[in-house]
Ligand SMILES: Nc1ncnc2c1ncn2[C@@H]1O[C@H](COP(=O)(O)OP(=O)(O)OP(=O)(O)O)[C@@H](O)[C@H]1O
């Protein structure tokens with residue numbers, strides 16, 4: 190199958206023990222756009238997102254069939270190098286989890302494990318990516334303080350900078366604003382708008398308004414099935430499926 | 443409503459009583475050591491080796507035992523760290539949560555924790571015979587390392603279990619291997635607890651007489667060689683208390699006082715370390 194997108198999912202099934210969490214998902218994720226995965230709680234949004242960077246591997250008793258092609262290579266192929274797959278994906282989780290080290294070391298962590306040693310280069314990387322996450326001005330004088338002292342909103346931007354510092358192709362974000370106050374949420378949303386020209390962003394969100402104002406493309410999951418996907422206007426203005434319409438109108442949630 | 447208040451009062455009472463029992467025991471022990479040991483305490487005790495074999499003399503000091511105990515327990519603690527860290531990291535970073543092997547290991551370590559130290563002494567002795575060693579510093583290190591390994595590894599294991607899974611995931615998501623994640627994230631996050639585990643194990647090791655009685659042997663001199671017998675503080679106390687002379691018994695209490703002070707100093711030192719390293723911990 191020829192595809193123009195970087196991520197192509199083919200007949201993906203995920204089972205947690207007996208729980209069939211994702212059912213035969215096939216989809217192309219468009220390149221250099223913001224794709225929002227929406228759907229009711231427990232429908233498999235996080236599961237799908239974690240399949241993209243194989244974090245799903247770390248769950249005990251998980252079973253996966255089907256393919257996820259990233260840049261044409263099946264990431265679940267036993268020969269695939271999982272660390273290289275993950276390096277291509279910056280992850281932003283629901284709650285920020287800074288690493289137990291200084292602000293500087295948090296951003297430098299990724300580049301360091303991927304082989305960058307020179308202090309000067311690391312300093313440049315840290316500054317550049319903190320600026321990209323618009324955190325630089327707030328932390329430039331306290332780079333060597335523990336990351337745990339930052340506010341939650343700042344921590345989330347630090348996690349963004351940390352993810353960007355490994356120079357990924359994709360940004361995976363799992364409800365990245367749900368633990369944040371409105372102002373910090375807006376910050377993150379604005380960063381995403383700026384970053385969409387350089388990265389393919391996949392965003393899981395519960396907030397339909399957020400999906401509508403931010404996303405270019407919508408993926409709607411329901412009980413582990415892919416119900417509908419398409420450009421944002423199509424899905425919101427003119428959904429083909431009854432269940433999509435009901436979800437968008439708030440009948441099912 | 444009333445009965446809940448009474449419940450609360452009873453429970454408070456029990457907690458306060460328990461705290462008082464523990465506190466007064468500690469104070470009584472410390473007071474005994476101080477009162478009985480202080481008269482025999484002098485600079486010679488910590489700067490000289492004993493006169494008259496087996497500490498029977500009434501002059502000289504126990505420098506040989508101080509040095510011996512620190513070398514022996516320090517060595518055993520190091521050996522135990524190199525065994526415990528991999529075990530705890532394996533259990534918490536590499537193994538499946540449902541792993542039978544890990545569950546079995548945890549239970550075994552808990553059981554080993556309760557095995558009397560004389561058994562470790564005997565076991566260490568068997569190993570020494572097998573290796574063709576005589577009673578020596580190395581023999582003592584092996585026995586004490588065996589004794590404190592369950593304590594240290596279970597202590598480390600418990601703190602590593604508290605490390606949030608999401609924290610590991612954020613490291614994996616950046617393309618880190620399990621090994622990098624274990625060393626750079628898990629160890630750093632759990633460092634205060636790891637240091638506590640090391641400290642508790644050290645304290646247990648330095649005070650134990652039964653595990654070293656066959657394995658470390660005895661020497662009147664200060665010994666730095668791994669293959670020569672080494673004196674230890676618990677045995678110095680044991681020998682001195684066992685003599686019929688009150689003056690020598692007093693010296694046993696002074697030795698106990700010195701042992702207590704060493705543990706105290708190390709405890710303070712590690713508390714400073716723990717404070718320094720806990721500032722990075724993610725809550
Ligand atoms: N680690 C796990 N072990 C077992 N089952 C799991 C695990 N994680 C998720 N599941 C199950 O898989 C299904 C999909 O879960 P998932 O977390 O992907 O949903 P979600 O759409 O992200 O939900 P939410 O919006 O509440 O975050 C659910 O039925 C959930 O119970």
Ligand SMILES: [Mg+2]
Pocket residue numbers: 234235236363
């Ligand atoms: Mg989720």
